[in-house]
Amino acid sequence: MKTVFSGLKPSGDMTIGNYLGAMKNWPYQQGLARTIFFVPNAHAITVRQDPTELKKRTYDLVAWLITVGLDPKKSIILVQSKVPAHAELCWILDNYVTMGELSRMTEYKDKSQKLGPEGQLVGLFNYPVLMAADILLYDANEVPVGEDQRQHLELARTIAERFNRLYGNTFVLPKATIPKTGARIMGLDDPTKKMSKSDHPDSFIMLAETADSIRKKIKRAVTDSDNRIIYDKKGKPAVSNLIEIYAGFSDETISVIEKRFVGKGYGEFKAELAELVVEKLSQLQAEFYKIRDNEAMLDKVIDSGSAKAAEIANEKLREVKEKIGLL
Ligand code: AQP
Numbered sequence: 001m002k003t004v005f006s007g008l009k010p011s012g013d014m015t016i017g018n019y020l021g022a023m024k025n026w027p028y029q030q031g032l033a034r035t036i037f038f039v040p041n042a043h044a045i046t047v048r049q050d051p052t053e054l055k056k057r058t059y060d061l062v063a064w065l066i067t068v069g070l071d072p073k074k075s076i077i078l079v080q081s082k083v084p085a086h087a088e089l090c091w092i093l094d095n096y097v098t099m100g101e102l103s104r105m106t107e108y109k110d111k112s113q114k115l116g117p118e119g120q121l122v123g124l125f126n127y128p129v130l131m132a133a134d135i136l137l138y139d140a141n142e143v144p145v146g147e148d149q150r151q152h153l154e155l156a157r158t159i160a161e162r163f164n165r166l167y168g169n170t171f172v173l174p175k176a177t178i179p180k181t182g183a184r185i186m187g188l189d190d191p192t193k194k195m196s197k198s199d200h201p202d203s204f205i206m207l208a209e210t211a212d213s214i215r216k217k218i219k220r221a222v223t224d225s226d227n228r229i230i231y232d233k234k235g236k237p238a239v240s241n242l243i244e245i246y247a248g249f250s251d252e253t254i255s256v257i258e259k260r261f262v263g264k265g266y267g268e269f270k271a272e273l274a275e276l277v278v279e280k281l282s283q284l285q286a287e288f289y290k291i292r293d294n295e296a297m298l299d300k301v302i303d304s305g306s307a308k309a310a311e312i313a314n315e316k317l318r319e320v321k322e323k324i325g326l327l
Contacts, residue, residue, distance in 0.1 A: 005140035007038040010057035012197030015204040020182030020248035021146030027069030035075040063292040082306035085313035089133035132156035182248040188221040191237035229261035
């Protein structure tokens, strides 16, 4: 049975980008694969975090994972900091990747540029190696992620291939699985930039956003010059992004949506989109708050999932250490 592995870092409140590009698709894998989902809280600290907020968001995220349909009886749900093997394998893999390879990672280039010299932390630079360790520890065959993570996945594959060549078959080569729609939801204020939970609030819609705020943000979202609802990523990036959000929430194809809005303008389209997002998110929010209220249950899910994960991860780490001569 194949293994499917993915995660979401608690570096901000979850956005509809994280939902449509990643977590919405994860529950479908349950039963068809060994499914492991994690909260990479150690990844989150590559950018300064408020400790109380970080802890709260870690619980929020576990609650969101359950809300979208992950069942702790069918999937392993773990928190990265509870399984030290991730950090230990990262250190080992650091010795099988070059500075040049890491320097080419566009996420590092974008983030470090945005953060300035003070934010150019070694952890941020090393982020893709920790991510490779996360994936390789569990023999993951498939990693369902949004488009932005493709480059990191390729690096994980390169590191695995390099290690396997030197020491014999050790790691499974992971493959990124990227959804057809929603793989790259762009900012509402700027369709040339990916929607990110750590950006300006006008650029994203949170999963926990209130109905009023969703309506306001969609109304204010930038559009393109003509008034037609046509999907054309190059020529009409802003409207194409809104159509993609519509498709993600309605589960309709882009051409069905285009047909529905023939002869209608941006105002009408945006109003319908806002109502669709409000309806879908309020259903999810109702479920989320019930789950989030029960922190004792969340603790049990985290502890038992992390213990199961540690068994798998420690076994892989033992094999790696044996192969390279570490006691
Ligand atoms: N805009 C997006 N469209 C589609 N998918 C997206 N993902 C993130 N943004 C979009 C996918 O969400 C998953 C979790 O990502 P993450 O939280 O681990 O890190 P990220 O990709 O760096 O997400 P953010 O929101 O941009 O976080 P910050 O602002 O903290 O860096 C991944 O599968 C990702 O592809």
